[in-house]
Amino acid sequence: MAGVVLASALVGRALKRDGTDIFLPFPPLLAEWLPHVGPGTAFAVMVAVGVVAWGPALAGRMRWRNLLVVGWATSLAWTFALALSDGYAKGFATRLTSRDEYLHDVPRVTDIPAMLRDFTSHILTDQPGAWTTHVGAHPPGVFLLFVWLDRIGLGGGPAASALCVLVGSSACVAVAVAVRALADEDLARVLLPFSVLFPGAVWVGVSADGLFAAVLAWGVAGVAWASARRGRVSALVATGSGVLLGYCLYLSYGLALGAALVVAVIAMTKAWRTALFAALGVAAVVAAFTVAGFWWITGYELTKVLYAGSIAQSRPYSYFIWANLAALVFALGPAVIAGLRHAVAAPRLVSSGVAVLAAAALAVVLVADISGLSKAEVERIWLPFGTWLVPACAWLPRTHHRWWLAGQAVLALLVNHLLLTVW
Numbered sequence: 001m002a003g004v005v006l007a008s009a010l011v012g013r014a015l016k017r018d019g020t021d022i023f024l025p026f027p028p029l030l031a032e033w034l035p036h037v038g039p040g041t042a043f044a045v046m047v048a049v050g051v052v053a054w055g056p057a058l059a060g061r062m063r064w065r066n067l068l069v070v071g072w073a074t075s076l077a078w079t080f081a082l083a084l085s086d087g088y089a090k091g092f093a094t095r096l097t098s099r100d101e102y103l104h105d106v107p108r109v110t111d112i113p114a115m116l117r118d119f120t121s122h123i124l125t126d127q128p129g130a131w132t133t134h135v136g137a138h139p140p141g142v143f144l145l146f147v148w149l150d151r152i153g154l155g156g157g158p159a160a161s162a163l164c165v166l167v168g169s170s171a172c173v174a175v176a177v178a179v180r181a182l183a184d185e186d187l188a189r190v191l192l193p194f195s196v197l198f199p200g201a202v203w204v205g206v207s208a209d210g211l212f213a214a215v216l217a218w219g220v221a222g223v224a225w226a227s228a229r230r231g232r233v234s235a236l237v238a239t240g241s242g243v244l245l246g247y248c249l250y251l252s253y254g255l256a257l258g259a260a261l262v263v264a265v266i267a268m269t270k271a272w273r274t275a276l277f278a279a280l281g282v283a284a285v286v287a288a289f290t291v292a293g294f295w296w297i298t299g300y301e302l303t304k305v306l307y308a309g310s311i312a313q314s315r316p317y318s319y320f321i322w323a324n325l326a327a328l329v330f331a332l333g334p335a336v337i338a339g340l341r342h343a344v345a346a347p348r349l350v351s352s353g354v355a356v357l358a359a360a361a362l363a364v365v366l367v368a369d370i371s372g373l374s375k376a377e378v379e380r381i382w383l384p385f386g387t388w389l390v391p392a393c394a395w396l397p398r399t400h401h402r403w404w405l406a407g408q409a410v411l412a413l414l415v416n417h418l419l420l421t422v423w
Helices: 002-017 041-061 064-084 088-093 102-108 112-122 140-151 157-168 171-182 185-196 208-227 232-248 253-269 272-292 296-308 317-332 334-345 352-371 383-395 398-418
Strands: 031-033 419-421
Touching: 002 317, 041 064, 041 185, 041 398, 064 088, 064 157, 064 171, 064 185, 064 398, 088 157, 102 140, 102 157, 112 140, 112 272, 112 296, 140 157, 140 208, 157 208, 171 185, 171 208, 171 253, 171 352, 171 383, 185 383, 185 398, 208 232, 208 253, 208 272, 208 383, 232 253, 232 272, 253 272, 253 296, 253 352, 253 383, 272 296, 317 334, 317 352, 317 383, 334 352, 334 383, 334 398, 352 383, 398 419
Parallel strands: none
Antiparallel strands: 031 419
């Protein structure tokens, strides 16, 4: 895979040199070479050293609920520290305030019901009052979150960034909950430090895609948890998880592929009752948005037109169909890649529950790649799917876990301090 990464860099530079504008200063990533340090640098190194040195041991002996809280807090610290390595303003407070981002259009919304009814009328850029890039390229669910945040007095960049980092960093806990439900607690404990030091945290702080990853993760985790239980609480959790999964459809069109993860969980557990309640939750969200005036299919079709006329025109499919995978490597890290390699060689060595999750996530990534609807920038766009490839670390020899954790941390620190990423 290192060869693919190197080839993607060399071919990307050759394309740029020959006049093909792929809009990537540092292919295959949307970033530019700019070595730097910032106020979060020392803290990020401290968090990394702490997790590598003591994470596996603490994960093995702490009470489960306490472990989940500590895992979330550590992931939050890791993500926030990486963001602050670019400086408070550039790395955190203003990341979502550019003219292409969601907050740019928040002041336009004076009537939320009217916004939802007319949303599709402003997707195409040749229409009067077209939405800014990220608003128009997504369903209204994520934009609505930032509008609501503004309505309760938490408008502006710092609050929006805080929401993304706070929610996004919780994905590691959701993955642990799912693995415990589908495999066993010991394996969930082993994997949690790898989820905490997920190199994709570079883009979780700060991008809305990090928030998307966590919402999808909690939806899948809730279904997995409910599938292992019966009774009223199980039904309520399944329905609530369905609501989260339904809302995912209105955060990003690409999150529809996340249904494969849920289908994989249901197929493995045969929890048809859970599937029914989850489906009711999804249906409730779809019905609410439809009644409000936004029809998902219309939005999706218009967004495809928008994408076809964007910078995607100059990004060659023949390059990005494999360079995308190279970009994703930066978010996954060497431990996940090595785990996937071991999984292919000896899939039976680990619980079938983990194998199913990793296989479903890998299938989703490949489908997204082949579709051609994500050419570049997948280091953040595919965070919702990359999160579920972290369980592949279960195939790594446990005696080598600290070394692999160190590799994950070093990659994230190098990317964050040698490159200036857009998110």
